[in-house]
Amino acid sequence: MNKRQSALLRIMELEFAAIELNLFLDTHPEDRCALADFEKVSQELMKAKTEFEARYGPLMNFGFGRNQGDTWRWIESPWPWEINFKGFELYGEE
Amino acid sequence: MWIYEKKLEYPVRVSSTNPRLAKVIITQYGGPDGELAASLRYLTQRYSMPTPQAKAVLTDIGTEELAHMEIVATLVYNLIRNATVEQIKAAGLDPYYVDHDKSVYFVNAEGVPWTAAYIQSKGDPIADLHENMAAEQKARATYEYLINVSDDPDVTDTLRFLRQREVVHFQRFGETLNLVHDWLSSKKVFY
Numbered sequence: 001m002n003k004r005q006s007a008l009l010r011i012m013e014l015e016f017a018a019i020e021l022n023l024f025l026d027t028h029p030e031d032r033c034a035l036a037d038f039e040k041v042s043q044e045l046m047k048a049k050t051e052f053e054a055r056y057g058p059l060m061n062f063g064f065g066r067n068q069g070d071t072w073r074w075i076e077s078p079w080p081w082e083i084n085f086k087g088f089e090l091y092g093e094e
Numbered sequence: 095m096w097i098y099e100k101k102l103e104y105p106v107r108v109s110s111t112n113p114r115l116a117k118v119i120i121t122q123y124g125g126p127d128g129e130l131a132a133s134l135r136y137l138t139q140r141y142s143m144p145t146p147q148a149k150a151v152l153t154d155i156g157t158e159e160l161a162h163m164e165i166v167a168t169l170v171y172n173l174i175r176n177a178t179v180e181q182i183k184a185a186g187l188d189p190y191y192v193d194h195d196k197s198v199y200f201v202n203a204e205g206v207p208w209t210a211a212y213i214q215s216k217g218d219p220i221a222d223l224h225e226n227m228a229a230e231q232k233a234r235a236t237y238e239y240l241i242n243v244s245d246d247p248d249v250t251d252t253l254r255f256l257r258q259r260e261v262v263h264f265q266r267f268g269e270t271l272n273l274v275h276d277w278l279s280s281k282k283v284f285y
């Protein structure tokens with residue numbers, strides 16, 4: 001497990017929380033508690049993505065991720081299907 | 095508009111080359127209860143959904159299903175990527191191999207290609223939401239059968255995540271159905 005993969009896993013964890021809250025809010029749009037959690041998680045997620053992109057290039061296309069430096073880093077490997085997380089203990093695993 | 099994010103929704107871990115397992119998991123890519131069918135079903139039904147919650151739920155779950163399609167493709171790709179022709183023949187995957195090599199194509203476990211006839215868009219939100227709830231249960235059952243068949247604990251972990259998502263989607267569609275019922279009865283239209 002390299003640093004890039006750990007940083008990516010942190011983003012995956014935060015974004016999963018955001019997905020769950022998003023779907024819950026779709027059918028409970030006035031739930032104050034879920035609204036506050038969503039705001040907190042999405043701020044943390046944005047921060048983690050900004051840090052990741054500064055180091056490893058854009059995580060999203062079409063201008064939603066920043067490309068810093070003098071090459072177009074979007075084309076760099078690994079693409080999602082090229083990463084095997086084998087050997088990494090996932091959250092919540094004994 | 096859709097934006098691509100260069101990451102999976104959930105990590106994929108594959109222990110070893112296993113074309114036999116790829117042959118059955120591929121049904122969740124291009125089979126009747128698979129992720130392509132789920133995604134396209136919700137994304138095309140959303141245009142005729144009447145309430146704000148229903149439009150959002152179909153858009154968001156339809157989008158999440160695209161991410162699940164990508165997870166399933168990643169499993170299949172990594173299970174067959176290093177397979178020898180001998181391993182492919184032993185797994186009974188040679189008919190697939192002659193048509194597609196080791197690329198990922200939309201078929202069910204028996205090799206039947208995906209068809210739009212797997213899905214419906216009826217325009218009646220009650221009918222469509224019931225179809226979606228049934229679709230989520232069928233997808234859950236398929237993941238359970240795949241878990242029964244899987245001999246790779248790392249792959250099973252990802253299948254368990256995907257199974258759990260179907261349970262959550264079923265819950266959200268059920269809530270959406272209740273909200274649409276409320277909306278219809280407020281309009282004094284009864285189904």
Ligand SMILES: [Fe+2]
Pocket residue numbers: 132159230233259260263
């Ligand atoms: Fe689903």
